[in-house]
Amino acid sequence: MGRRSAVAACLVFSGLSALVYQIIWVRLLGFTFGTTTEAVSTVLAVFFGGLALGNLWAAARLSRVQRPLRVYALLELGIGLYALASLPLLQGLASVDVLIGAGQGPWTRTGIRLLGSALLLLPPTIAMGATLPVVARGLVTEDASVGRWSALLYASNTLGAVLGAYLCGFWLIPTLGLTRTVVAAGVVNLGVAAAVLALAGGLRAAAMPTPVAATVPAEGGTRGRAVFLFFFGVSGFVAIGYEIIWSKVFGIVMEGTLYGFAAVLSAFLLGIALGSFLIAPRVDRIRDLPRAFGWLHAAIAVAVAVGIRAVPDLPYWMQRLSGLEGIDPLHRLYLLVVPIVLVPTALFGAAFPVLVRIIARQAAAAGRGIGVATAVNTTGSILASLVVGFLWIPAFGMDRSLEILLLLDGGVALLALASFDGVQVDRAVAGQLLRAPQLADYRAQLERELASQRYRREGRSAVVTVYELPTHRMLRTNGLREAAYALIPPYYTTESMLLGVLPYLLAQGEARRGLVVGLGGGNTLDALLHTRLERIDLVELERAVIDALDVFAAGRENPLHDPRVEVIVNDGRNELLLAAHDGRLAYDVIASQPSHPRRIGAASLFTEEYFALARSLLSPGGRFALWVSGFRVDSESLLAIVTSFERIFPGSLFFDGSYGRARTDFLLIGGREPGVIDPVLMAQRMREPRLAALLGRFGFEAVEDVLAGFEGPGADFARISPEARNTDDLPFVETRVPRDMRTNYLDFGVIESQVDASAPALPPLSGPVDVARIA
Known part of the structure; x- marks a missing residue:
């Protein structure tokens, strides 16, 4: 393995530890802040906000960085040391939240948590967000391979996140517990820092071009780059919106367990990594990048709409899979999740290097392009976590929310196809894209007893239903029975x-x-x-x-x-x-x-x-x-x-x-x-x-x-x-x-x-x- 490939492999471990921190820190703060949608969304927004700031910070300063891989090593060293010190800091934040938040209203408490989470989580997450652009600055040296290396680095980092989600949910938390898992992740960061320092000596970054404006693609110029960055922001919004809805749907079927959460998250990230890996050898040979970006999003909308057809039958398949021999019961969950999420997430993963190739054609600008692209995409993700979870699902339900997301996805596809290469989108094709929600009957209810259903509300944390049966009423949250009330004495249990x-x-x-x-x-x-x-x-x-x-x-x-x-x-x-x-x-x-x-x-x-x-x-x-x-x-x-x-x-x-x-x-x-x-x-x-x-x-x-x-x-x-x-x-x-x-x-x-x-x-x-x- 060459030095470049070895450094790229280090990104796998960076992604692994970052995802472990996300899961553990959100969980630890949940013990104090609670598990309300507002509390969890606040912590996640701060975490992803730090990643976006790190992306932007790296993009703005990469022109002055002469030894980017040494910067990467220092970032990993800082993340590791901060992680080892994070547990007492988290305990201190918990005490401050309770001390100041006691007696305050919900919005005041949310503000206190936002500020406290920002003070605690922004330093390490900014460093995490900076790692990928910095590594790209150090490893991408040829203009002709900007797309390939961007795809490989992004895929490597995301593959690490897949491993982090999987190991954290299926092995680390059950075996080591939360504290020792954080310590182990910190040691991984320190190991990455040492390895990168040893590898960095023989690698030289590409010289920065002058002027920087030369990195903007000819078609569309600065305006073209800005528009496609906007499209990528919407793409991030749509992707996390899908993830939120998929998580809620699979959470109902899998009864809201830790393993179900880990399976959905790791399968989602696996698709993104796979898509980037698959397009890596081809992206630099794509002649019409805007059109490719548009068709990828058109395919995403269709794949989601088709995949959602299976939702009504998920409980049936969950039951059938429970009798499957030769596969560990926990890993059977992937047989339920992967067929629905893998194709659309792989297409999302393929869209990233295409976008980077649109906004950065020269090797020296690849790091900046990745930084800006990931920052914009992450910003869209933050907005989705707040808008879809806080507003859309409680107001419109999952069905309507999914329809809006599909329309946004189809809209991005149409605008990208029509914007800069003079392609005239066939009116029939446009009609099909805008009617993507109607390709699938995704409005099938998860409950079979529709005739007896007397109440259904999609709240912020659960889908709540009430059924009237011949002898009693039954209340369920996310499909699981929580209470019954008999129509004759003694009425309840x-x-x-x-x-x-x-x-x-x-x-x-x-x-x-x-x-x-x-x-x-x-x-x-x-x-x-x-x-x-x-x-x-x-x-x-x-x-x-x-x-x-x-x-x-x-x-x-x-x-x-x-x-x-x-x-x-x-x-x-x-x-x-x-x-x-x-x-x-x-x-x-x-x-x-x-x-x-x-x-x-x-x-x-x-x-x-x-x-x-x-x-x-x-x-x-x-x-x-x-x-x-x-x-x-x-x-x-x-x-x-x-x-x-x-x-x-x-x-x-x-x-x-x-x-x-x-x-x-x-x-x-x-x-x-x-x-x-x-x-x-x-x-x-x-x-x-x-x-x-x-x-x-x-x-x-x-x-x-x-x-x-x-x-x-x-x-x-x-x-x-x-x-x-x-x-x-x-x-x-x-x-x-x-x-x-x-x-x-x-x-x-x-x-x-x-x-x-x-x-x-x-x-x-x-x-x-x-x-x-x-x-």
Whole structure:
């Protein structure tokens, strides 16, 4: 391998580490900022904004750089050292955000996060953005190979990003955890710096031309270059718009897991890298570059429109693929994603070197051309992440948003074809391009029960639907069932009722203030409203879930209309952080009902750090209740949650939420101190008129009926797997459960058989109960 090829190979590792940082830093900041669309989009906008600034900085200064490869080595050295120092900086930013943001409105908090993220992320991302143009300045030495080398360098860098997305999601986070993954990526940057310094000695950059204006293509001059840069900005907007919609669609089918996210992102980047590699040997021989650019975008629009035809059948193919032998269950996801995204993304990848060739014909200007092109393209990407995710999808839905993107893509194709080479676009061809959305029936609903659908809203973080079936209503987010409400008594499930009522019954002293994390179908909130709590704060991430309750709760009183309820639209964990720092009164009852622990976002509400945060908000004698679904959860994952819970809540109590019927829904109860249950106080609360009526519908008439669901102290279950932990840094459950959800089966009897036979059959009590009735 020659020196030039070796330096180009270093770009693979630069791209790998950059993508790792993007995933990990966004994830780490999400623990503090929350996982709302606004919070995540803010961090991503800053990250990509830094890349664009780095592109522009390099493009502006490359004319004065005599040893570009040494500059590249210094950039990699700076990125690596900054990455190694980033973890304490991130923790400091988290403290500042909570300290300043507490008590502020959502727009003020977004501004604070934007400023804090910019201060923290701009230095390394500017350096990352500068690397590709700088390397191009050092390696592209012949005018006749500007396009080929631009394509190869861009493809190499993107291939590294593919590896970063794949390794980060499928191996690094599950194996090393977040902290050690960042350290490993930092070491990679330092290794690249050392390798480039060793290789740089024998390479010389091409001399800069004079005047610089000579690099502008003859056809169209400066105006032509500016117009095609604008087209490339729109191209970046459209590409990220497609990615956002594809991510949401595949997220529904793949149930929002880390592996699904990694599969979509890496497949998207793989197509871009592949397209650049394939066009590299040909791009310098293309005579009519504007026309080639136009036809590539015409092909993109057609490929997306055709590929989207498969969307309605994705759940079917997902089920079929689950039975495929010889392929790891996680990698079967690629069989679902690649056929839809590979062709259009490869065409996007091929368009990049064509654009660079349009705006830079001389070798010495290749670095500047790449810098300007990537900056404009990245700017379009930033706008798309804000406009498509923030505005279009909530306002128009994914279908209409996709139609707008396809029209933009077709418009770019038409304008590029007609602009500078005198080509007269056939009227029939133009009509087909502008009608590209109609080439595919992409409006097919992902849900099959259209006839029973009573509500559908595409919110910022989820697609929320409500169905009316013969015996019950069902609420789903992104296709996954979250709540059910029967049309006959007792109306909702035992576990959803007890999630709210049980911590109230077990709380010591007066119980006045409650908190519910996650609305679901409102059943737990409704149950708590049957108690004598004076105020209940309800924290829900998705506004569309709140609006859905008018339909889901039809025929009964909507619990959100109760004057005791304060609705807070925010990420649950972020809201608890703010509550812990703004001097709010402690809670006597906290009921936490996040979605399933395998889903991105919800997974962070099953970790030790979240449990510690909830514990800090409890009053003396207060109780925290956590719902854990056993659906597609294996024994090791359940025990990891219980063990982590017991670490934070010593003396915790483990209840079977279904009370022996299915044994797949469990409730963990903890307090600031190991609690002793007062059966007299429990009985007194159970006699409260409204609560007694509610409990009676479920057959709970005495204290013993409630205690019958007690499975044992949390400590006894924690002893089965004492080393098991589920933490922010090493999310064991989030990375383990999705590995083969179709075969995961929880046999609670096996877990129960491992509990010490001498374990107490009753929780600690301060008074007598009728043991015979419990048995």
